[in-house]
Amino acid sequence: MNLIDLHVHSSKSDGTLTPAELTAHAAASGLCAYALTDHDNTDGLEEALAASARYGIEVVPGIEFSTEYLGRDIHIVGLEADFSHPDFAAQIRFYRDERFRRNLKMIQKMADDGIDISFEQMTSSFGKTVWTRAHFARYLMDHGYVSGMDDAFRIYIGEDCRYFIPREKVSPFTVTEQLRQYHGIPVLAHPLLYHLSDEELRRLIVQLKEKGLIGIEVYYALHSKEEEAYLTALAREYSLLPSGGSDFHGSNKPDIQIGTGHGNLQIPYSILENLRRHKIHSEF
Numbered sequence: 001m002n003l004i005d006l007h008v009h010s011s012k013s014d015g016t017l018t019p020a021e022l023t024a025h026a027a028a029s030g031l032c033a034y035a036l037t038d039h040d041n042t043d044g045l046e047e048a049l050a051a052s053a054r055y056g057i058e059v060v061p062g063i064e065f066s067t068e069y070l071g072r073d074i075h076i077v078g079l080e081a082d083f084s085h086p087d088f089a090a091q092i093r094f095y096r097d098e099r100f101r102r103n104l105k106m107i108q109k110m111a112d113d114g115i116d117i118s119f120e121q122m123t124s125s126f127g128k129t130v131w132t133r134a135h136f137a138r139y140l141m142d143h144g145y146v147s148g149m150d151d152a153f154r155i156y157i158g159e160d161c162r163y164f165i166p167r168e169k170v171s172p173f174t175v176t177e178q179l180r181q182y183h184g185i186p187v188l189a190h191p192l193l194y195h196l197s198d199e200e201l202r203r204l205i206v207q208l209k210e211k212g213l214i215g216i217e218v219y220y221a222l223h224s225k226e227e228e229a230y231l232t233a234l235a236r237e238y239s240l241l242p243s244g245g246s247d248f249h250g251s252n253k254p255d256i257q258i259g260t261g262h263g264n265l266q267i268p269y270s271i272l273e274n275l276r277r278h279k280i281h282s283e284f
Contacts, residue, residue, distance in 0.1 A: 002269040005259045006035040006060065007077060007189065007217065007245020011127075012044035013064075014134035016250030019044035022258075023051040023059060031259045032269060033058035035079055035245065040066060040095040041130045042083045060272065064189060065095065067172040069204060072194045073159070074172045077217070077243070079275065081184025088182040095170060096130055102167040103131050110156075110163055116143060133157050133164075134252055149252070172204070173211045180212035185275050187215035187243045192227055205238050214282070215275055219244025221261025241274050 009015035010022045017025060019036060022044075026034040036048045036059060045061050052059040061083060065076045082088060103122075110117045117139065125142070126135050137152035146152045156163050172188075179186040188208060191201060205213070218231040219242065235242050244267040248258040255262065 001266070002032040003030065003259055004033040004035075004060075004267050004269050004272055005031055005245050005248065005265075006062070006079065006187075006243050006267065006272065007037050007064070007220075008034050008248045008258060009038055009064075009250075010036060010044045010048070011129060011250075012041060013038035013130045014132040014249055014252055016252055019048035020051040022250075023048050023057060024055050026258055027055035027057040029257070029259050031057060033060055033272060034258065035060035035062040035077075037062035037064040037077050037079075037245070039064050039130055039132050040092065040099055042092060043130070045083065063092070065170070065172075065175040066099075066167070067175055068166070068169040069172050069194075070196070070200065072196070074194060074204070075189040076172050076175050076179070077187040077189045077245075078175070078179040079185040079187065080279075081179050082182040085182050088178065091178060098168045098170075099130060099132075102165050103136075105165045106136060106157070106163055109165065113162075115140075115145065134249070136163075138252065173207060176208050176211040176213050183279070185214050185279050186212060187217055187275075188213060188240075189217050190220050190222070190247065191216060191231065192220075192223065202234070202238075205234065205240070209238060209240070212282075213240065214278055215241045215243040217244055218242035219265055219267050219271075221246050221256050221265060223264075241271075241278055243271060243275060 010019045036044055038044055042063055048059045060079055062079045067074045107117055107119055125139055136157050137149040140146050140152040141149055176186040216235050218228055246256055246258055246261040248256055
């Protein structure tokens with residue numbers, strides 16, 4: 001069976017492998033294709049695509065947008081959009097720059113409270129990538145403020161914590177509509193991580209469908225078989241196609257392997273083929 005992974009991160013956001021290293025790793029892991037879906041940026045696509053021929057694996061261009069709905073951080077994975085279009089590229093830069101402004105505020109607030117952190121220290125630790133809260137968690141762990149990254153989220157940077165600063169609100173409906181406008185495949189990522197009620201999740205799906213949602217992440221590293229069955233039924237009910245991915249981050253999530261997650265994933269290439277076929281037949 002030709003296996004794929006449609007949710008993967010590189011060092012251009014909060015993964016630890018460069019796009020080229022990631023491409024080599026995906027090929028060595030036996031995948032025939034993977035999607036690079038870094039947070040709010042496509043900076044790694046050129047490098048990953050250049051490496052694809054060298055390692056004999058297909059790289060699917062992607063992105064993972066962070067948006068807000070009902071006070072929760074909702075993620076939309078976008079596959080195979082026209083990321084090079086000047087207007088869409090400008091929108092992506094806006095989302096990336098808003099994350100940068102948020103990060104500066106978090107650094108300042110921590111520093112004001114005596115935490116040994118600065119923009120220069122973060123840059124020295126992580127380079128000029130698109131920092132997510134996972135970078136702050138890693139920094140706090142590496143500098144002895146917490147014993148693990150989960151503790152950093154629980155104590156310092158989780159949504160109810162002192163150093164959490166929200167970014168300017170971006171709607172999941174806006175980015176879904178933009179992805180369709182630029183010929184992409186919008187997918188609702190890991191829908192059970194948002195802790196929405198069944199009614200709230202259904203309402204979100206209905207509204208996203210109105211903007212052109214095509215897929216929902218049925219197959220995910222943290223999903224049980226029962227959760228997969230629930231999401232499969234939701235996908236069928238709302239005429240959405242299943243998608244799936246590991247959410248691989250390298251050593252930032254060492255228990256999750258590319259392609260297989262916790263060992264529970266096996267995503268066939270036909271999943272990607274079906275998403276592509278639906279996009280072609282439903283272009284706005």
